[in-house]
Amino acid sequence: MGAWSGEPFGNDAAADWASELDSLTDWGAVRAALTAAAGVPDLDADAASCAIAAAETVAHGIGKPTQNDAYTDSVHSFVERAGRPDDMLVALAISGLAAATSAGSELTELWEEDDPEEWRTANEALRDALERA
Template identity: 60%
Template sequence: MLFYRWIMGTWSGEPFGSDSASDWAYDLADASDWSVVRDALAPVIGQTDVDADDAVIAIAAAEVVAHGLDRPTQTDAYTESVGPFVQRAGRPDAALVALALDALAASSSPDSELTELWQDEDPDEWLSANEALKQALDAGLPGRD
């Protein structure tokens, strides 16, 4: 576990539990609409063999959507930039929520490189965090509250 987490700069299975995700959060500082989040989700949509870095960023972007729905799964120092972004961008629409769910599914699919890396470690924390995020997003879709 220590080897992977040290190499990848990962300290938890939460959406913003890595250097890559935290670095991506800086993109939110200057953003005023959801396009930065949509751009982070798009590369993994429809993919089965998802690159680990793309997956990490897509999962962080999905967490931002959950924050926009007032259903965050992670609220700590690593998500401080999310609140001000959501205030500027407003509530995400149903299409973006569905895109976040699709990106989360692709990023955590059995063929995803990130899934393989977590399987070599202790995947329970990561799987639990992804399931919580999926539930938060799913509850944000119309008719699923």
């Protein structure tokens, strides 16, 4: 899995996805990552990691980030260029996050074998931030 924390950008797939934001100026890639996850009952681990990272990016866009560290530097720069996400993207972020953390998600299965409480706590904080938008 290549994870060092349960935070949204605490794994290789999410960190790689975030680096792609460096050249982007709109929410298209974020929307694509969330759309690829939303409603998928058996999401693979990398797609789930990217969806969670995309949801955190939306949280940054609405001024309610749950992770602020060196791993989110590209997110800050992206949000400055892209502006605030619309309400439809916030709703999609909630749906994508739900799929990524569902019982059928491969990422959920992997975390259940490791330290699920840290991961669950981080995702609950993200869900709460998005729902307060």
